[in-house]
Amino acid sequence: MVSIKLDSVSLVYKLHEKLTLSAPDRRVSGPGGRIESSGRKQFVQALDGVSFELKAGDRLGLVGPNGAGKTTLLKVLYGIYEPTEGSIAIEGKVDALFNINIGFRREATGRRNIVLRGLISGWTEAEIEEKMEDIIAFSELGDFIDLPFKSYSQGMAARLAFSAATALDPEILLMDEWIGAGDASFQDKAKRRMDELAEKAGIIVLASHNESLIQSVCTKKLTLKSGRIESLTTEPPKRMGSAAKR
Amino acid sequence: MIAALNGAVDDISKAMKLHRVWIALAHEDIGDQHRRTTLGPLWLLVNYVAFVGTFVFVFQPAGKDAAGYSAYVAIGLLVWFYLMEVMSTSVALFQREESFIEGTTLPLFVYVMRLGLQSVIRAGYAIAGCIAILIVSGSPVTFPWLWSLAGLLLILFVTPALTTVFAFLGAFFPDSQFIVGNLLRVGMFFTPVFWMNNGQDPIQKYAYEWNPFTYFLEIVRLPIINGEFPVHAFIVTIIASLLTWAIALLLLGRYRKQVVFLI
Numbered sequence: 215m216v217s218i219k220l221d222s223v224s225l226v227y228k229l230h231e232k233l234t235l236s237a238p239d240r241r242v243s244g245p246g247g248r249i250e251s252s253g254r255k256q257f258v259q260a261l262d263g264v265s266f267e268l269k270a271g272d273r274l275g276l277v278g279p280n281g282a283g284k285t286t287l288l289k290v291l292y293g294i295y296e297p298t299e300g301s302i303a304i305e306g307k308v309d310a311l312f313n314i315n316i317g318f319r320r321e322a323t324g325r326r327n328i329v330l331r332g333l334i335s336g337w338t339e340a341e342i343e344e345k346m347e348d349i350i351a352f353s354e355l356g357d358f359i360d361l362p363f364k365s366y367s368q369g370m371a372a373r374l375a376f377s378a379a380t381a382l383d384p385e386i387l388l389m390d391e392w393i394g395a396g397d398a399s400f401q402d403k404a405k406r407r408m409d410e411l412a413e414k415a416g417i418i419v420l421a422s423h424n425e426s427l428i429q430s431v432c433t434k435k436l437t438l439k440s441g442r443i444e445s446l447t448t449e450p451p452k453r454m455g456s457a458a459k460r
Numbered sequence: 461m462i463a464a465l466n467g468a469v470d471d472i473s474k475a476m477k478l479h480r481v482w483i484a485l486a487h488e489d490i491g492d493q494h495r496r497t498t499l500g501p502l503w504l505l506v507n508y509v510a511f512v513g514t515f516v517f518v519f520q521p522a523g524k525d526a527a528g529y530s531a532y533v534a535i536g537l538l539v540w541f542y543l544m545e546v547m548s549t550s551v552a553l554f555q556r557e558e559s560f561i562e563g564t565t566l567p568l569f570v571y572v573m574r575l576g577l578q579s580v581i582r583a584g585y586a587i588a589g590c591i592a593i594l595i596v597s598g599s600p601v602t603f604p605w606l607w608s609l610a611g612l613l614l615i616l617f618v619t620p621a622l623t624t625v626f627a628f629l630g631a632f633f634p635d636s637q638f639i640v641g642n643l644l645r646v647g648m649f650f651t652p653v654f655w656m657n658n659g660q661d662p663i664q665k666y667a668y669e670w671n672p673f674t675y676f677l678e679i680v681r682l683p684i685i686n687g688e689f690p691v692h693a694f695i696v697t698i699i700a701s702l703l704t705w706a707i708a709l710l711l712l713g714r715y716r717k718q719v720v721f722l723i
């Protein structure tokens with residue numbers, strides 16, 4: 215059974231340099247996590263006592279100002295960061311899209327990059343072979359697939375990254391803000407694929423500043439502020455466009 | 461301690477399951493480094509041969525046999541350059557892989573093996589050059605060459621451990637990147653890479669006996685040069701290798717989840 219459970223998860227970044235030279239008492243509290251210091255070390259409390267549970271079919275939208283802790287939370291869910299405190303239990307195969315360029319090599323062709331990306335995600339060669347044409351078709355990159363990755367625009371890279379990450383039906387898909395990089399028609403396609411994924415009893419966690427994207431994709435909305443949960447609401451997604459007709 | 465070892469074994473076994481990843485990435489790396497060059501990786505062979513040639517030309521002891529000295533320098537430089545490359549590229553390993561470490565959940569040992577394989581592929585070209593020099597300079601291919609092969613395998617065995625130790629060193633103490641680079645450059649003169657220890661000069665004798673790298677060189681060199689099995693050198697090397705592995709496993713087990721916060 216696919217599920218995510220976080221129990222009062224906190225995460226503190228330690229910094230060894232001074233963050234700023236201005237006097238701390240005159241600074242207004244910004245949008246980010248809280249900055250604390252002891253001696254030469256400084257700490258940023260990026261997540262503070264975050265608890266929630268997600269079960270199969272849930273689509274969670276993460277919102278909050280810059281520095282609220284959205285990316286950090288996604289990386290904790292993926293397993294890149296171990297929480298400083300609290301515990302986390304995840305059932306299911308996770309795939310993530312943080313930064314479009316991660317795992318892509320500039321000099322290699324799109325096709326070769328799909329292979330590398332697949333290997334990194336732990337796919338077998340047979341699985342890569344099997345999914346290759348699907349991925350290329352979904353990305354609509356056409357002949358560009360045999361050109362080096364460095365010749366792609368941001369939007370094209372986003373298409374390739376999204377197509378590859380969702381090709382093997384991950385049970386849990388984590389996505390950071392950049393999903394807006396593709397053009398409108400691709401975003402529509404991407405939404406449909408996310409719907410399919412969630413209908414197959416998967417979980418999606420999507421961080422975005424795009425309110426309408428969150429509304430059309432997500433069933434739950436978690437608002438973070440300075441690393442704390444400000445609100446967690448459940449709302450039925452407003453289906454729009456082609457996704458509603460199916 | 462036990463938990464740390466379990467963690468390290470877990471990381472390593474996951475990385476071994478993902479061997480296709482580091483094999484593919486290492487090949488891409490080599491390809492990228494030599495993209496658009498005419499000779500491609502053959503430059504590695506050219507560089508090595510040019511280096512040996514220069515040393516033989518400049519440092520050849522007058523009146524002694526030239527062939528013996530060519531073999532001495534050829535093997536010395538082969539092993540030393542390999543070790544030096546492994547150590548100096550390892551200190552910045554985690555920093556170089558920052559985007560991967562912060563964006564994927566690949567076990568750290570994947571990066572260690574990727575770098576190790578790269579160094580081995582590069583060393584392959586130098587080995588070809590070394591064998592050519594040995595044959596041209598008239599060293600007969602004899603049974604003790606097998607001991608040299610065993611020596612090379614031992615060096616291969618210690619490579620991932622050496623990379624791990626230096627990579628953690630570089631992650632925890634970024635200054636070490638510069639220190640290690642400098643020490644290695646100086647270290648060449650304190651290691652019997654191109655000079656021979658005749659036991660007369662006390663500094664030379666000291667540098668020979670107390671430098672662990674001496675023994676890594678000698679397990680490959682002595683069998684071919686003297687046709688003997690260097691028992692002492694093998695024992696020292698084996699102990700040094702096991703120690704390095706022990707430190708590597710502890711570091712990997714205990715600190716692998718901290719690395720992402722350090723780089």
Ligand SMILES: Nc1ncnc2c1ncn2[C@@H]1O[C@H](COP(=O)(O)OP(=O)(O)O)[C@@H](O)[C@H]1O
Nearest residue numbers: 227246247258260279280281282283284285286
């Ligand atoms: N690698 C890091 N080192 C130190 N502080 C960090 C690091 N990454 C993020 N932070 C801090 O943690 C807080 C949350 O950041 P992040 O999760 O990236 O926010 P968001 O994605 O919501 O914009 C911010 O205050 C940011 O400054």
Ligand SMILES: [Mg+2]
Nearest residue numbers: 284285390391
């Ligand atoms: Mg972010």
